[in-house]
Amino acid sequence: MKTQYSRRGALSRLGGAIAGLLTLSAARTVKAAVQKVFVASGAPKDYDTTKHKWLMCIDVNKCIGCGLCVEACKKENGVPEGPYFRTWIERYVIPKPEPGSGQTRGETLVDSPNGGMHGFPPTPVPKDQIEHSFFVPKLCNLCEHSPCVQVCPVGATFDAPDGAVLIDPKYCIGCGFCIQACPYGCRFLSPVTKTAEKCTLCYHRITRGLKPACVEICPTQARIFGDLKNAGPDAPIRKFYENNRVSVLKPHLGTEPRLLYAGLDKEVR
Amino acid sequence: MRRFKLPPQILRLVLLTLAIVGSYLIARAFLTPASFGEFGWYRGEALVELRSRPPVYAGKQACDECHSDQLQKLAKFEHQTLSCEACHGVSREHADNPDVLPVKLTGSHCIRCHEANPSRPKWFKQIVVRDHYSGKCTECHVPHQPSQTP
Numbered sequence: 188m189k190t191q192y193s194r195r196g197a198l199s200r201l202g203g204a205i206a207g208l209l210t211l212s213a214a215r216t217v218k219a220a221v222q223k224v225f226v227a228s229g230a231p232k233d234y235d236t237t238k239h240k241w242l243m244c245i246d247v248n249k250c251i252g253c254g255l256c257v258e259a260c261k262k263e264n265g266v267p268e269g270p271y272f273r274t275w276i277e278r279y280v281i282p283k284p285e286p287g288s289g290q291t292r293g294e295t296l297v298d299s300p301n302g303g304m305h306g307f308p309p310t311p312v313p314k315d316q317i318e319h320s321f322f323v324p325k326l327c328n329l330c331e332h333s334p335c336v337q338v339c340p341v342g343a344t345f346d347a348p349d350g351a352v353l354i355d356p357k358y359c360i361g362c363g364f365c366i367q368a369c370p371y372g373c374r375f376l377s378p379v380t381k382t383a384e385k386c387t388l389c390y391h392r393i394t395r396g397l398k399p400a401c402v403e404i405c406p407t408q409a410r411i412f413g414d415l416k417n418a419g420p421d422a423p424i425r426k427f428y429e430n431n432r433v434s435v436l437k438p439h440l441g442t443e444p445r446l447l448y449a450g451l452d453k454e455v456r
Numbered sequence: 457m458r459r460f461k462l463p464p465q466i467l468r469l470v471l472l473t474l475a476i477v478g479s480y481l482i483a484r485a486f487l488t489p490a491s492f493g494e495f496g497w498y499r500g501e502a503l504v505e506l507r508s509r510p511p512v513y514a515g516k517q518a519c520d521e522c523h524s525d526q527l528q529k530l531a532k533f534e535h536q537t538l539s540c541e542a543c544h545g546v547s548r549e550h551a552d553n554p555d556v557l558p559v560k561l562t563g564s565h566c567i568r569c570h571e572a573n574p575s576r577p578k579w580f581k582q583i584v585v586r587d588h589y590s591g592k593c594t595e596c597h598v599p600h601q602p603s604q605t606p
Contacts, residue, residue: 397511
């Protein structure tokens, strides 16, 4: 039998759909209001995002490659087991040039077994053939002009007013655009939540007046963390600026990172 | 003079377009989260949600509340830059409730940092464990100030 369509029927169905939509949205608004009361109860209330500007500095000459920061980050943020890291340590081994090759140095070797969490195996080059070797801790570069934020199609990743680049796990659809866009490889797709994840600067810690877990745990104070808007003349970040010449990774990309390094070699990218 | 009259098929199209655009605008107004656009093109509420998670590491300040005597001594020692939890392990539960004892230490903590490695900076004290001593580190070194003997 052929279905009969009538104007009256179509209009009433349309009206029903609009009424349903309105009821649904009203219910969502109420749910959000109720949630806000409960969710916000655990969050520090006296934190104003617009009154801070966070900055991280790393002194490469102080890093001993113990891997405590990587372990602390995994524990603090529940980062999944396996090759997923919000911060990790890279080991650079630059061998001496072969005699008569006419080069300044040999070919650089970089490795990071399990992010450096459990230390490093013996160097692939014997000790007497190494010209330079050092560790470089890596994490989110806190770009002023973040490529990862520009590509997000749903507004799930953003530059917070205090300088942290964050991900809204409820809005992320796991498309992976930001993972490809990040020039520093600081993002990954979590196999647990199926959303993109990255260093949040331990946002739940810094808003409570604590240091990020990696900074807290670093035994040599290779990582220095501070607030540019509230830094007195004796603040560690001011001292870091005074005592070092700083550089950033991949400056030619124009991302203007707020992760500053002291003592970088040109091989580090 | 004949008055201009919009042809009925055009009128229907205009009304239909208005209805579609209007219902889109109404739906958007209701379905967009309240805090979207508070600071930028994202949910402002996400900032609150992200900072509501409790910290795992207690931090040196928390240790200072009860063990300030130890921390004052440590401030003069060689291991002054170390956080308590770097060696003593995650102690948040202990900080919240002193009856819960922190995780007991198990060897190899010294070697993790002090085993000789050509990639480590020259200023950092390193030993080749095989050539150094085969017993326990604490037989000759006080952990808080390694130059002292117990």
